[in-house]
Amino acid sequence: MRGLIIFGLTDAAELAHFHFRANGTHGIAAFCADGAYLKESSFLGIPVLAVEEVASAFPPATHDAFVAIGYSRLNRVRATKCATMRVAGYQLASCISRQAIVAPDLVHGDNCFVMEGCVIQTGVRLGHHVTMWSGGMIAHHTTIGNDVFMAPRVAIAGRTVIGNNCFIGINATIRDSLRVGSDCVLSAGSVALHDLPDGTVLDAVSGRMHPIDASRIA
Secondary structure (H helix, E strand, C coil): CEEEEEECCCHHHHHHHHHHHHHCCEEEEEEEECHHHCCCCEECCEEEEEHHHHHHHCCCCCEEEEECCCCHHHHHHHHHHHHHHHHCCCCECCEECCCCEECCCCEECCCCEECCCCEECCCCEECCCCEECCCCEECCCCEECCCCEECCCCEECCCCEECCCCEECCCCEECCCCEECCCCEECCCCEECCCECCCEEECCCCCCEEECCHHHCC
């Protein structure tokens, strides 16, 4: 069993720790974070190291990494930290909960996180660094781009295409065969019935679409 380094010290990191242990695919060796922000030497009883030092203590030859942080700047922060761990030489592991119902033909990239209670049907493809929180549903032949975050109980109907760097809020629903562009935000409880161009925010209250504020992704 290979060791695992988890980048992050938040709730997402604790959840990653729980699910990787439950799956039994890796032994959790350490947590890490940027050295300038370190305030503790252990987390969940496991050592915490500066990311700048972790490779010397836990070499990539015997350890994989997983970046467990949220969706800041439409997932760009997570993507940057994934790149940091790759440059350090680590292979990025993915975690598909054993309590998820997943078709055996699922194709997914690195650093994907599918939590308990999710359902993924046949023909689905997930890009790199995709997070699917608990209770979500992705129907058949749907493609999810890179650096996408799906909050709990998202429902995506069949043959849908989701672009890169999207955030899909809790209980959002996307109709079948739609195209959701990159850098889109679907607010909690929103219902997408039409294609969304790149950089679109879909508001659940009004049902209207408007361009994303560029400061959210700068």
